[in-house]
Amino acid sequence: MSTKTACLFASIVLFSFQLHAQTQKAYRCGNTYSQIPCPGAVTVDTADGRSKAQKEQTDNATQRDLRTANSMEKARIQQEESRKRANTFSNVNMEKQAARKKAAEEKAAPDKANPATKKKPKKPEYFTAKKPAEPKQKKNEPVAPAGGTAPGTNAGVSAQK
Numbered sequence: 001m002s003t004k005t006a007c008l009f010a011s012i013v014l015f016s017f018q019l020h021a022q023t024q025k026a027y028r029c030g031n032t033y034s035q036i037p038c039p040g041a042v043t044v045d046t047a048d049g050r051s052k053a054q055k056e057q058t059d060n061a062t063q064r065d066l067r068t069a070n071s072m073e074k075a076r077i078q079q080e081e082s083r084k085r086a087n088t089f090s091n092v093n094m095e096k097q098a099a100r101k102k103a104a105e106e107k108a109a110p111d112k113a114n115p116a117t118k119k120k121p122k123k124p125e126y127f128t129a130k131k132p133a134e135p136k137q138k139k140n141e142p143v144a145p146a147g148g149t150a151p152g153t154n155a156g157v158s159a160q161k
Helices: 003-021 052-108 155-160
Strands: 026-029 032-034 042-044
Touching: none
Parallel strands: none
Antiparallel strands: 026 032, 026 042
């Protein structure tokens, strides 16, 4: 329970003591109540109809409810704090695990955008001769036959006529 609720209980207790002490009359004027009579006002009995034992029992119950409310509020606040600490602890652990996983992934697979982080192939212990690589051919270029002209040209057609 909140502090507002505790204050409400305390004010009810104090108000009940004041009502018992009051001997003033109250008047009902329509839907409102007042200590000053109005035309057509109805007198309202404000005397407490309870016996002294009943009033004491009610006051004791109010005090007990107030103590219960305060203890419940303290328990709720402690639970909220322990949940908050647990969430903070688990969030920190999750962040540490994510950082470890990311570091392991970076170690296992070097960054493709940064050539400096690529692993260079290991040089063989002994010299090995290799054939030079052939130049790559573009996709749109036609390949010329070994002894003639490139396909699609008119050079071969004019010679036959």
